[in-house]
Amino acid sequence: MMKRIICCVIALCMLAGFATAGAESQHFEGKPWMNSNFFGLWPSERPAVEETFELYANYDLYQEALAKGERKIYTPIDEAQRLEMRQMAAICTDPDLTGPEAECMRILYRLYTGTKQGREAFAPLLPYAERLRSVKTLEELNALIREDGWLYGEAFYKGILSTEERESGKYYVFFSQTEPIEYLPFDEETFDLPGKDTEGAKEKLLCLGWNAEEVPQLIEKVLDVYDYSKSRDEDPYTEREKEFQSRQPQMFSLNEIREVSPVFCELIKARGLAREGAEEEPAYQINITELIKNKTVCREENLETVKAILALSMYNGAEKAIPKDAAEGTEDPTDAVNRLAPLAVREQGYVHNFVSRERIDMYNQLAEEYKDALRARIEKNDWLSDATKQEICRKIDRLVAADILYPGGEFDCTPLLESLRSCDNIIEAYGLCSRFQHQCEARFAGMDWAPGNRFGKHSTLKAEGGYYPEENVFYVGGASLCDITLDMTSRETILGTFGAHISHEFCHAFDTTGSKYNADFTGSLFATEKDREIFEQKAAAIAKQVSSIEVLDGVCSNGTAQIGEILADLTGMSLTMDIAKETENFDYDKYFRAFAYFFSQYLPSREDVEPGSADNTHPYCSLRINFAVQHFDEFYRTYPSVTEGTPMYLAPEERLLVW
Secondary structure (H helix, E strand, C coil), X not given: CCCCCEECCCCCCCCCCCCCCCHHHCCCCCCCHHHCCECCCCCCCCCCCCCCHHHHHHHHHHHHHHHCCCCCCCCHHHHHHHHHHHHHHHHHHCCCCCCHHHHHHHHHHHHHHCCCCCHHHHHHHHHHHHHHHCCCCHHHHHHHHHHHHHHHCCCCEEEEEECCCHHHCECEEEEEECCCCCECCCXXXXXXXXXXXXXXXXXXXHHCCCCCCCHHHHHHHHHHHCCCCCCCCCCCCCHHHHHHHCCCXXXXXXXXXXXXXXXXXHHHHHCCCCCCCCCCCCCEECCHHHHHHHHHHCCHHHHHHHHHHHHHHHHHHHHCCCCCCHHHCCCCHHHHHHHHCCHHHHHXXXXXXXXXXXXXXXXXXXXXXXXXXHHHHHHCCCCCCHHHHHHHHHHHHHCEECCCCCCCCCCCCHHHHHHHHCCCCHHHHHHHHHXXXXXXXXXXXXXXXXXXXXXXXXXXXXXXXEEECCCCEEEECHHHHCCCCCCCCCHHHHHHCHHHHHHHXXXXXXXXXXXXXXXCCCCCCCCCHHHHHHHHHHHHHHHHHHHCCEXXXXXXXXXXHHHHHHHHHHHHHHHHXXXXXXXXXXXXXXXXXXXXXXXXXXXXCHHHCCHHHHHCCCCCHHHHHHHHHHCCHHHHHHCCCCCCCCXXXXXXXXXXXXX
C-alpha cells in the first residue's frame, strides 16, 4: 500500500522576495481584512483589533523586521527549521556539545572535510578490492562477506525496514533490486530511454585494480545477469522453493533464505539487517523468483561476475561518502555529514542537546488533553447517531501520537563511536554508519507492528507535522519544540503555539479526508449515511465562507481545496476553548495573540503573489488566523470592540463548526 499522508507543513511555499515599498504606498486597504497583510499595504500605525486581528497582534513583529530591511520573512515554523539547520551544524563542529552522538558527528565531519575529491578519494577501497579479487571459491567469498560485507553496499537488493505489508502484522525487511551498473541521465530533448553507463562501470573496476583486458567482458556478463528478458536455463524450483513461492506474502526467515542463496544470506547479516536470535522468524520479504535468479547467478562458474557485482556495489556505496567534485559544485560539509550519519545518531544527538525531556513529555500530555477534549465534545454532540459517536470515540482511543524518538527506547551509540574513533577514512566510516543504522532498524524485524513507529515516515529533525489515516497516527517533529514555536511563558501561550500545532495535526483525523476512515482503516468513520451527509453539509458551508474571501483583487480563496486545513484549525481551536474553560483565570487575550504569532507571516507584494496561490491547500496565514478566531464567542468577549459592521465581526448564525 502506498503511503498517504495528510501533511500540515504550516510554512507556506509561496514566500518570495519582497518589493521595497515607498512611504506613499504605506496604507491600509482592508477590503476585506483578509488581504490586508501584503507588504506595502500596512497602515502607518497598528490597526484596530476589529479591523484585522492578525495584523493587530503581529504589528510590532512585522515593523521590526521591516526596519531591519529584511526582504524575505518566514513563519515561525520556517524559522524553527532554519534554527534546526544551525543546531545540526553546531553538533558537527562544537566540542562543547556532549554525548556519543555529537562526538560521532564531529568525527564524521573531520573525516569528510579532510577527504580529497576525485579518484584519489577511493584509495581506502583498494585493500578490500584486492582481497575480493583474490577469492577463489564461493565458500571463500562467503567468509569474506562475513568479515567485510558491510562494504559491499546493496549488492543485489536494497533492504529497508517496513510495515507496508500488514498481513504479517510485524515489522519486516523488504528487499528491492538494485543495479550495479547505473543508468545514464534521461535525455529530456529526445525522450530516449537511458542506457546503462557501461563506460562509467568500466572506470570503477579499473579504479579498484581490475585488469583492463578483462573488464569489458566482466561488464558484459554483469549486464547479462541483470537482463532478465533473455531466455536462460535456470535450475528448476525444488519442492521446498515451490512451497516458498506459494506464500502470500512471501516472508522468509534467514535460514530459509540460506537454503536458496547462502551468499545473499551472508550479505543480509553482514549489512546488519539481521537481529540476533531471529533466524527462525519470517522477517524478510523478497520475491522468491528474484531470489532464485540470485541463486542462479551465485554459482562457482560465475564467481568472477559475482565479484565484479560486489566491487561495483562497493564503489557505488563509497560514492555517497566522497565530497563532490569541484566541477559539480560544492556542498556544505554539515549537510553532507547529516546525510551520511545514521538517522539514530542525528536524531538522538539533536534531541539530547536541544530538546528537553520536559518538552517531550509535554507533547504527549497535550496530545492526551486534546483527545479527552474531543471525546467529551463528541459525547455531547446533538446531530451524530450513537453508532457514529462510538466509532469516533474508538478512533480517538486508538489515535497515536508518534514518538519523538524511536519506539522501544533509545539506541546506544557508544559502539559506533568506538569504531569511528579508530577509523581514518570517510569510506570506512560511512560503511560503519550504514551498518549501525541497519542494526538499529533490524532489531524490530520480526517483531509485532505497533503504531507510532516513525521508520520511513517523518524525521524529528523537521519542524513539521502530519497525520497518517492508514495507521491512525499523527506526529509533530521535535524541531517544533524549540523556543521559536513554543512559548513556555504561560499555559495560554503554550496552547496558542505548540498546542495549536498538536491540535491541528490531531484534528486532521477528523477533517474531510481523515473522516473517510475509521480507526482500523477498513471503512468510513460514519455509521450512517445521514451522519455523513450532515458532516459534508457543515464542511461545505465553511468551505463556501472561505471561497467568499478575496485574497487578491478579484481572486478569492478556494475553500474546497483548503477545507481540510481550515477544519483542522477550527476544530483544534474549539478543543482549546474547551480546555480553557477548565483552566482558572485563563487569559484569552494572551492565547489569541500567541495563536496569531504562531501562524504569523508576511505576504509578498501584491505583484509577486501568483493568483493561483489562492488555490493552495494551505490558506494564507492571515486568512487562517482571522478566519479561525472569528468563529468563537470567546473572541468577541475578549475584544468587545469587534461588533457588527466591523471587518472582524461574524454574525452568530455564521459562526460555524463541524464537531
